[in-house]
Amino acid sequence: MEKTIDEKKQGNSLVLEPKPENTRKLFIESYGCAMNFSDSEIVASILSKEGFNTTQKLEEADLVLVNTCSIRDKAEQTVRKRLEKYNAVKRINPGMKVGVLGCMAERLKSKFLEEEKIVDMVVGPDAYKDLPNLVNEIEEGRSAMNVLLSKEETYGDISPVRLQSNGVSAFVSITRGCDNMCTFCVVPFTRGRERSRDPQSILEEVNDLATRGFKEITLLGQNVDSYLWYGGGLKKDFKNATEIQKATATDFSQLLKLVAEAHPKMRIRFSTSNPQDMTLDVIKMVAKYPNICNYIHLPVQSGSNRILKAMNRLHTREEYFELIRNIREMIPNCGISQDMITGFPTETEEDHQDTLSLMEKITYDFGFMYAYSERPGTMAERKLEDNVPHEVKKRRLQEIVDLQQKHSKQRTKRFLGEITEVLIERESKKSDQHWSGRNSQNTVVVFDKQNYKIGDFVNVKIKDCTSATLIGEPVGYSDNN
Numbered sequence: 001m002e003k004t005i006d007e008k009k010q011g012n013s014l015v016l017e018p019k020p021e022n023t024r025k026l027f028i029e030s031y032g033c034a035m036n037f038s039d040s041e042i043v044a045s046i047l048s049k050e051g052f053n054t055t056q057k058l059e060e061a062d063l064v065l066v067n068t069c070s071i072r073d074k075a076e077q078t079v080r081k082r083l084e085k086y087n088a089v090k091r092i093n094p095g096m097k098v099g100v101l102g103c104m105a106e107r108l109k110s111k112f113l114e115e116e117k118i119v120d121m122v123v124g125p126d127a128y129k130d131l132p133n134l135v136n137e138i139e140e141g142r143s144a145m146n147v148l149l150s151k152e153e154t155y156g157d158i159s160p161v162r163l164q165s166n167g168v169s170a171f172v173s174i175t176r177g178c179d180n181m182c183t184f185c186v187v188p189f190t191r192g193r194e195r196s197r198d199p200q201s202i203l204e205e206v207n208d209l210a211t212r213g214f215k216e217i218t219l220l221g222q223n224v225d226s227y228l229w230y231g232g233g234l235k236k237d238f239k240n241a242t243e244i245q246k247a248t249a250t251d252f253s254q255l256l257k258l259v260a261e262a263h264p265k266m267r268i269r270f271s272t273s274n275p276q277d278m279t280l281d282v283i284k285m286v287a288k289y290p291n292i293c294n295y296i297h298l299p300v301q302s303g304s305n306r307i308l309k310a311m312n313r314l315h316t317r318e319e320y321f322e323l324i325r326n327i328r329e330m331i332p333n334c335g336i337s338q339d340m341i342t343g344f345p346t347e348t349e350e351d352h353q354d355t356l357s358l359m360e361k362i363t364y365d366f367g368f369m370y371a372y373s374e375r376p377g378t379m380a381e382r383k384l385e386d387n388v389p390h391e392v393k394k395r396r397l398q399e400i401v402d403l404q405q406k407h408s409k410q411r412t413k414r415f416l417g418e419i420t421e422v423l424i425e426r427e428s429k430k431s432d433q434h435w436s437g438r439n440s441q442n443t444v445v446v447f448d449k450q451n452y453k454i455g456d457f458v459n460v461k462i463k464d465c466t467s468a469t470l471i472g473e474p475v476g477y478s479d480n481n
Contacts, residue, residue: 019053026052027061031079032069034220034271035191036102038171040067041160043101043128048161050132058089063097063135068104070186072373076104083118097138099123103190106147107377113143125176125191126150129158149177149192156201159208168215168425168455172205173197174255175221180274182301183312183379184341184372187222194222196229199250199258206259206266215423215455216267219259224270225277227252253281260289265480267423268292269442272299275323276314287330291480294331295365295442298323299339303358304351307344312379317358324362335411335441338367342400343393345372345384352396356403363407365441366468371397408467412443415462415470420445421478422460424452445470457481 026047030040043065044054055061064086069075083098090096099121100112106124113122120138123131124147137144155173162170177192178185206217221227229250250258252270259268268291273282275298286292302308305317315323327334340355371393374386420439428434434446435454446469447460457480460472 019048022048022051022053024050024052024062025055025060026063026065027055027058028065028067029082030067032067032071032075032103034171034218035173035176035222036067036069038160038173038220039102039125039128039155040065041162041171042155042158043067043131045158045161046128046131047135050135058086059093061096063099064089065099065101068100068102070103070107070190070375072370073375074373079104087118097121097135099134099138101125101128103186106149106190107186109147110145113145121145122147124149128155150195151193152195156197159205166425166454167213168423170209170214170217171220172202172209172217173220174202175224175227178222179226180223180276180314181312181379183310183384184301184344184375186375186378189377191222194226196227199229199255202255203258203262206263210263210266213455214266215457216269217259219255219268219270221272223272223274223277225252225273225279225282227255229255251279251281253279253285256282256285256289256292260285260292264289264291266291267440267480269295271297273297275300275320278323280326283327283330286334293440293442294333295335295337295440296327297337297339298327300358301339301341302344302347302351303355304347305354307347307351307354310346310380310384311341311344317354320358321361333441335365335443336362337442338362338364338369338404340367340369340400341372342369342396343372343388345380345386345388347372347388347396352399355400359400359403359407363410364404365411365443366408367404369397369400369404405467409465412465412467412470415439415443416465417462419459419461419475420470420472421480422447422458424454424456424458426454439470443470444468445472447472447474450474452477 028040030037066079066082068079086098090098097120100119101123102125105122112119120143121134122145126149127146130146134144134146175194175196177194178187179194181188209217273296300320301311301313303317374381422437422439422445424435424437426436428436428446433449435449436444436446439445445460452458457478458474459476459478461475462470462472464471
């Protein structure tokens with residue numbers, strides 16, 4: 001399961017610099033995981049070449065697209081409410097066309113078009129290159145759909161636009177799909193099998209971002225630790241006058257090395273990892289290169305071995321502890337966060353206590369915690385009864401959230417009196433006199449603006465904290481500027 005960009009602000013209408021020659025307007029909104037937000041940048045890039053400028057005004061749009069999430073029922077219900085809003089506007093502006101992108105499009109396919117008839121176009125995550133043809137179809141009065149999944153990396157040759165960018169941080173997609181088949185998860189069905197992107201195209205995208213002044217990238221995938229690119233080619237052996245086939249392969253640790261060494265002043269993050277696939281080599285790379293952030297999002301989902309097995313998570317509680325031990329030994333100041341599902345089918349009170357005890361032992365910096373939501377088509381939906389009562393799920397979730405808040409406060413307190421390097425990303429949400437950014441451990445830091453600007457690396461002495469935010473005073477530029 002992937003974590004969302006921001007659970008409190010999942011929807012985001014996105015806009016880029018207009019091209020004077022473009023005459024049509026695109027309104028695109030994204031929900032759910034980071035990959036959806038990254039994909040929306042690809043969609044905007046494709047449609048920009050078809051005469052569309054983006055707009056933040058729904059009422060003036062010629063084409064409205066919503067990039068959707070199916071990871072939980074709540075996310076799907078949010079999208080349905082947005083579709084109601086779009087269609088209300090469409091009744092006033094009948095020339096406007098509405099399309100659904102992403103995981104809901106893949107999962108529901110023709111239901112939106114033929115049964116409910118609430119959209120004009122349905123496009124799956126691997127079919128965005130077909131958008132010019134699909135847009136032509138709906139403009140000629142026909143509905144359009146392409147939800148075919150690919151076995152190859154689909155968008156490696158497309159340069160994404162940076163929608164609503166702060167000019168500082170950017171996503172760089174490195175893998176798509178997932179092969180792990182966790183029983184609760186729709187991703188393998190909506191995004192298909194794992195495939196990795198050519199490392200050279202990844203480096204080219206990072207090079208372009210560096211040239212444009214970006215200071216931080218997040219290498220992105222449903223499971224980045226499974227990244228594996230097979231290359232090859234003919235190598236001349238002049239001594240023996242023969243050609244030798246030289247097979248090469250790049251795994252995730254080697255990709256981290258390539259990017260870190262190519263841009264030593266650029267911060268590098270990655271998401272999302274899977275405990276069963278993370279290797280010691282990856283941990284060693286994070287420890288070795290100062291520009292790879294000391295932060296790992298490592299979803300565990302449950303602290304019970306019995307539930308982990310039912311989820312088809314191919315790691316045990318004990319193996320997870322060993323991985324955390326290696327991380328903390330090699331990267332002593334590493335921030336670690338979690339995904340946790342409570343109320344999975346057959347979960348008992350003992351299983352729930354196992355989850356709480358796992359959290360007590362690890363003390364995560366923060367987490368993304370959910371009550372189990374049965375997803376149609378998954379193995380859990382087909383084979384397991386959703387038999388944990390709603391009120392029990394609700395109570396257990398609150399206990400997990402309360403414990404995480406306690407641990408988050410403990411983890412932020414460790415920075416009190418310390419100096420931490422912060423990359424300024426934006427103005428603080430609560431005060432126009434303060435900047436907001438994150439440190440290497442992915443903790444938000446706010447401090448007085450003074451003469452600093454967005455994109456600066458600043459050393460900040462921490463004076464106070466909440467469970468989610470560090471509050472400090474700047475003490476000068478860091479050496480990373």
